[in-house]
Amino acid sequence: MLNEFDITALFVTLKLATLSTLILLLLGTPLAWWLSQTRWKLKTILEAIIALPLVLPPTVLGFYLLITLGPNGPVGGMLESLGGASIAFTFTGLVVGSVIYSMPFVVQPLQNSFSGIGRRPMEVAATLRASPIDRFFSVAVPLARSGFITAAVLGFAHTVGEFGVVLMIGGNIPGETQVLSITIYDHVEALEYGQAHWLAGGLLLLSFLMLLMVYIVNRRFSIMQSSSQ
Amino acid sequence: MIECQLKIKQGDFILDVDFCTPAKGVTVVFGPSGCGKTTLLRALAGLEKSDEGFLKVGDSIWQDGKNFKPSHMRSVGYVFQEASLFNHLNVRGNLEYGARRANESEKDFMERALDLLDIRPLLERTTEQLSGGERQRVAIARALAVNPDILLMDEPLTALDLKRKKEILPYLDSLHDELDIPLIYVTHSPDEASRLADHLVLLEEGHVVGSGTIDEMLTRFDLPISHGGDATSLIEAKVVGHDDRFNLMYLDFSGGQFTVTDRELPLESKVRLRVSARDVSLTQELQTDTSILNIFSAIVDEIVPEGRSQVMVRLKIKDVTMLSCITRKSAELLDLNPGKQVYAQIKSVALLS
Numbered sequence: 001m002l003n004e005f006d007i008t009a010l011f012v013t014l015k016l017a018t019l020s021t022l023i024l025l026l027l028g029t030p031l032a033w034w035l036s037q038t039r040w041k042l043k044t045i046l047e048a049i050i051a052l053p054l055v056l057p058p059t060v061l062g063f064y065l066l067i068t069l070g071p072n073g074p075v076g077g078m079l080e081s082l083g084g085a086s087i088a089f090t091f092t093g094l095v096v097g098s099v100i101y102s103m104p105f106v107v108q109p110l111q112n113s114f115s116g117i118g119r120r121p122m123e124v125a126a127t128l129r130a131s132p133i134d135r136f137f138s139v140a141v142p143l144a145r146s147g148f149i150t151a152a153v154l155g156f157a158h159t160v161g162e163f164g165v166v167l168m169i170g171g172n173i174p175g176e177t178q179v180l181s182i183t184i185y186d187h188v189e190a191l192e193y194g195q196a197h198w199l200a201g202g203l204l205l206l207s208f209l210m211l212l213m214v215y216i217v218n219r220r221f222s223i224m225q226s227s228s229q
Numbered sequence: 230m231i232e233c234q235l236k237i238k239q240g241d242f243i244l245d246v247d248f249c250t251p252a253k254g255v256t257v258v259f260g261p262s263g264c265g266k267t268t269l270l271r272a273l274a275g276l277e278k279s280d281e282g283f284l285k286v287g288d289s290i291w292q293d294g295k296n297f298k299p300s301h302m303r304s305v306g307y308v309f310q311e312a313s314l315f316n317h318l319n320v321r322g323n324l325e326y327g328a329r330r331a332n333e334s335e336k337d338f339m340e341r342a343l344d345l346l347d348i349r350p351l352l353e354r355t356t357e358q359l360s361g362g363e364r365q366r367v368a369i370a371r372a373l374a375v376n377p378d379i380l381l382m383d384e385p386l387t388a389l390d391l392k393r394k395k396e397i398l399p400y401l402d403s404l405h406d407e408l409d410i411p412l413i414y415v416t417h418s419p420d421e422a423s424r425l426a427d428h429l430v431l432l433e434e435g436h437v438v439g440s441g442t443i444d445e446m447l448t449r450f451d452l453p454i455s456h457g458g459d460a461t462s463l464i465e466a467k468v469v470g471h472d473d474r475f476n477l478m479y480l481d482f483s484g485g486q487f488t489v490t491d492r493e494l495p496l497e498s499k500v501r502l503r504v505s506a507r508d509v510s511l512t513q514e515l516q517t518d519t520s521i522l523n524i525f526s527a528i529v530d531e532i533v534p535e536g537r538s539q540v541m542v543r544l545k546i547k548d549v550t551m552l553s554c555i556t557r558k559s560a561e562l563l564d565l566n567p568g569k570q571v572y573a574q575i576k577s578v579a580l581l582s
Contacts, residue, residue: 120313123276126300127307128327128375135301138326142317 032110062168113147254427275300306372312364331375484546509553
């Protein structure tokens with residue numbers, strides 16, 4: 001069964017995934033909306049940058065984050081000079097890493113949903129006296145509902161499953177930065193296959209259930225369409 | 230008065246219009262596909278932005294040079310070609326969406342729109358449970374429920390099949406009769422134009438080639454619609470009597486009385502008649518030994534050649550204008566000249582509403 005460290009790791013993981021998902025939705029929604037509406041010529045460059053974590057080895061991303069966030073890096077250094085502490089090897093550092101790492105899983109489904117709405121419903125809302133902000137919340141958001149569910153579930157699940165980035169910038173501090181995927185690795189290293197089974201099986205089941213939910217909610221849209229177009 | 234002076238560039242296409250139309254009744258913007266009708270209507274609603282221009286509806290200025298009032302601040306009702314209902318709301322939700330945002334006391338206008346378009350039985354349905362015709366009716370009611378200063382309709386019948394069209398047309402007639410706000414109606418269908426229009430704005434390749442009252446426009450020889458097989462004139466009349474024995478009814482117009490097949494319309498109801506120029510023949514003397522019932526004394530106003538063998542004659546029956554298309558030979562035999570008195574024999578008339 002699970003030991004005390006496993007339980008702690010589970011909570012750290014859930015906290016990390018929930019927080020990251022909330023931040024991702026807050027940042028990703030306006031970003032996805034803007035991407036779906038703009039006719040800016042350099043938009044594709046930005047889209048490619050957001051999609052980078054899909055193909056980049058997590059260790060590469062983690063390495064650069066470590067450099068950036070560490071005490072000698074531009075961000076970490078600035079934080080230290082402001083009297084704060086470097087966020088490498090902290091939970092905050094993990095959140096920052098997760099947000100960047102899971103960004104495409106949130107932005108792409110949202111952007112596709114927003115694009116799928118088309119201009120017409122927003123024009124109709126405008127002729128019915130809805131201001132731009134009003135029509136975003138009263139028309140675009142409800143019509144993109146399936147995109148929000150896909151984005152939230154994928155963002156959450158992907159954060160739960162990350163390993164490489166966490167290892168690079170979070171280290172392995174129990175109660176602070178030790179997450180489930182790393183705990184599994186530790187168990188296997190220590191030849192504690194029974195405990196590894198519990199955690200791995202649990203994650204497998206959780207991932208399956210979350211994806212099942214996405215598929216049920218979006219029965220009409222295939223997940224591939226909304227997340228990889 | 231609606232004053233509109235707009236210039237919009239879209240790639241190679243330029244819409245450059247300058248016209249006025251009265252702030253009441255139905256103004257039909259008529260022209261072939263691609264002439265800029267929809268762009269014009271979208272510009273009126275603020276959905277299309279013009280860099281320069283002037284737009285005044287009634288007392289409020291919607292655009293003056295660079296000052297541009299955004300769509301949601303313009304008092305318009307807009308009906309798109311496709312109903313474009315919000316699928317995340319039911320029929321009631323769609324209607325309330327605009328009504329709630331537009332006016333404090335949305336109730337009255339909601340109620341009126343519901344009655345005019347016969348929406349009550351549909352209120353609790355989802356948008357997927359509506360037929361094409363019902364969707365378009367809900368869309369019209371939704372636009373009316375905001376109590377707009379002007380109603381804009383972009384070919385609302387085009388996406389519907391013939392049966393659905395016939396289902397909607399009576400509702401458009403009742404809008405025509407009961408609305409006290411101006412309606413601007415875009416169409417490429419001569420039937421819809423002659424049925425609904427009080428005023429006509431003719432659009433060609435982004436330019437207004439003419440605008441005025443419908444009867445004046447239909448009989449102006451400098452415009453393409455007064456030529457060819459489609460040339461028609463319109464006559465407003467009202468029912469004054471029925472003849473049960475022959476199943477006929479009598480319609481008074483300012484130039485006389487028409488006798489037509491009875492449609493069992495109540496007395497005093499207003500009808501619009503369409504007379505095709507090809508159905509009007511001319512005689513010098515009043516014919517009595519003829520099967521034609523509708524014969525009126527008329528004065529020749531103007532004659533223009535129509536192809537190589539025909540002429541188009543504009544007639545005045547008192548203050549009513551009518552077109553007659555006859556052969557050039559007949560015109561010469563009758564010695565037709567402006568000012569000459571003739572008799573117009575009308576072979577058939579169509580009742581439009």
